[in-house]
Amino acid sequence: MKTFAEFDLEPKVLQAITELGFEEATPIQSQSIPIAMTGRDLIGQAQTGTGKTAAFGIPLISKISRDEEKIAALIMTPTRELAIQVAEEIGKLTRFKGLRSLPIYGGQDIGRQIRGLKKKPQIIIGTPGRLLDHINRKTIRLDDVQTVVLDEADEMLDMGFMEDIQSILKLVPEERQTMLFSATMPPNIQRLAQQFLKNPEHVSVIPKQVSAPLIDQAYIEVPERQKFEALSRLIDMESPELAIVFGRTKRRVDELSEALQKRGYSADGLHGDLSQNQRDAVMRKFRDGSIDVLVATDVAARGLDVSGVTHVINFDLPQDPESYVHRIGRTGRAGKEGSAWSFVTPREIDHLRLIERVTRHRITRKPLPTLAEAIEGKQRVTAERLMDTMENGELNEYKGIAIQMLEQYDSVQLLSAAIKLLTGEKKDSEIQLTPEEPIRVKRRGGKNDIRSGRKPSGYSGNRGGYGGGGGYRGNREGGNREGGNRGGYNSGGYKGNRDGYGSREGSSYRGGERKSQRPADGERRTAKQEDSFDI
Numbered sequence: 001m002k003t004f005a006e007f008d009l010e011p012k013v014l015q016a017i018t019e020l021g022f023e024e025a026t027p028i029q030s031q032s033i034p035i036a037m038t039g040r041d042l043i044g045q046a047q048t049g050t051g052k053t054a055a056f057g058i059p060l061i062s063k064i065s066r067d068e069e070k071i072a073a074l075i076m077t078p079t080r081e082l083a084i085q086v087a088e089e090i091g092k093l094t095r096f097k098g099l100r101s102l103p104i105y106g107g108q109d110i111g112r113q114i115r116g117l118k119k120k121p122q123i124i125i126g127t128p129g130r131l132l133d134h135i136n137r138k139t140i141r142l143d144d145v146q147t148v149v150l151d152e153a154d155e156m157l158d159m160g161f162m163e164d165i166q167s168i169l170k171l172v173p174e175e176r177q178t179m180l181f182s183a184t185m186p187p188n189i190q191r192l193a194q195q196f197l198k199n200p201e202h203v204s205v206i207p208k209q210v211s212a213p214l215i216d217q218a219y220i221e222v223p224e225r226q227k228f229e230a231l232s233r234l235i236d237m238e239s240p241e242l243a244i245v246f247g248r249t250k251r252r253v254d255e256l257s258e259a260l261q262k263r264g265y266s267a268d269g270l271h272g273d274l275s276q277n278q279r280d281a282v283m284r285k286f287r288d289g290s291i292d293v294l295v296a297t298d299v300a301a302r303g304l305d306v307s308g309v310t311h312v313i314n315f316d317l318p319q320d321p322e323s324y325v326h327r328i329g330r331t332g333r334a335g336k337e338g339s340a341w342s343f344v345t346p347r348e349i350d351h352l353r354l355i356e357r358v359t360r361h362r363i364t365r366k367p368l369p370t371l372a373e374a375i376e377g378k379q380r381v382t383a384e385r386l387m388d389t390m391e392n393g394e395l396n397e398y399k400g401i402a403i404q405m406l407e408q409y410d411s412v413q414l415l416s417a418a419i420k421l422l423t424g425e426k427k428d429s430e431i432q433l434t435p436e437e438p439i440r441v442k443r444r445g446g447k448n449d450i451r452s453g454r455k456p457s458g459y460s461g462n463r464g465g466y467g468g469g470g471g472y473r474g475n476r477e478g479g480n481r482e483g484g485n486r487g488g489y490n491s492g493g494y495k496g497n498r499d500g501y502g503s504r505e506g507s508s509y510r511g512g513e514r515k516s517q518r519p520a521d522g523e524r525r526t527a528k529q530e531d532s533f534d535i
């Protein structure tokens, strides 16, 4: 492990790193920072929660002078929440150096952004759609940009931002440094890298398994209609500090967060149809702990870093294995432990096996929590609250009545009654969720084909795939996007049609449609997608 002092950083940057509490550099930081400081292009891959933001942030800010009045660095992220979060981290890193950075994302008042731009920020962190709006309005000029970072580049491509990214990159001077970072590196990224990076150095810190080792992974087999009961029992049993529950669709998220609230949990929902103000408010509440369950679509799957997230629950399995890795990576961050639970309907077991194969990690089967376990969990939390109050509370005012009652009643009876009262009766309101169709693996070819995919052409070695051993070498884009198989792990084995998974929409994703509609920034694109898998 290296300390940051070994990187030849200027004192003001070092001071900011110390202030953030970073003592040692994480492996991706140790490897990337020295290379990035030389100005070379870089492709960085490391597990979720291992400090990729600072891995590109530190070299990026080191290159910029405080007196610079033009935009010198551009960071692109797939979602608005991520733009805000990365901007905050960059803000902390530049605290003492005094650089100016600004997040630019859809949904926020453009006038406000224009006012921010007038202050001549040197670093812009934005989502592609809104960035392009500013470029077209000439409120952002990229003529002096020296560093470009694509964070979660694969997700940006999946969201259909390829053309926007291309348009933006064409406006940045060729003489620049380009860095691309992600936890997963599906092959479509290689195409983008070939097009826009110059002789990039690959830095990958990927152990045998793709997901972070500090995450305990389990699944519960449960029929669709029992999922909600399973969720409330699981939350009771585990009593998470903070939990993120992922649902497949926006409707699902709305229904789930409402149902959880009805049952007395402090939960709220996050998805792409909410106004930006609503999204910001929900994230704020989750970050400060005034809600402890965040129900979200995949809009929250990538990059989000909220400390104290102890549990990720996949109420619905994600469409693809990469998404699984990113979702569960919202816990087990920065050296902390976390648990990930997935609900799997009997018809989705094959899909779970696919996730296991691709991530090279066995997911342990656990039984549905029993009512007794749920009750026990709630009682444990109540007991902990009682002890906390005992240790920290000003209790003198209560002692008189306590002594009186103890003289009259048995102490065990009395305390039991207090615990019962504090635990609270569960409000057993009838909950009806609209059922979701199971996700199914569509197979073509032999059953082991996932391991025998062909190498993406023009790319040597298996660096871009998962892990080092060539297990997953699917061509995610399927090489056949126009034909409609957008998400095919096109290595012969698994040809999932991401948009449709068969019955829902068929293979309806066509290039033409995509071109005709520019998306709302930070959202998924086509009208068809809006109906179902839009996040």
Ligand SMILES: Nc1ncnc2c1ncn2[C@@H]1O[C@H](COP(=O)(O)OP(=O)(O)OP(=O)(O)O)[C@@H](O)[C@H]1O
Binding pocket: 021, 022, 023, 024, 025, 026, 029, 046, 047, 048, 049, 050, 051, 052, 053, 054, 182, 183, 302, 303, 304, 305, 329, 330, 333, 334
């Ligand atoms: N060297 C370090 N020491 C301690 N904590 C660190 C260090 N570097 C980063 N962190 C903290 O670790 C957390 C995760 O970092 P970050 O969000 O950059 O991870 P990531 O690798 O980008 O994850 P993801 O793949 O989910 O985007 C952050 O809270 C960050 O402040």
Ligand SMILES: [Mg+2]
Binding pocket: 052, 053, 151, 303
């Ligand atoms: Mg990140």
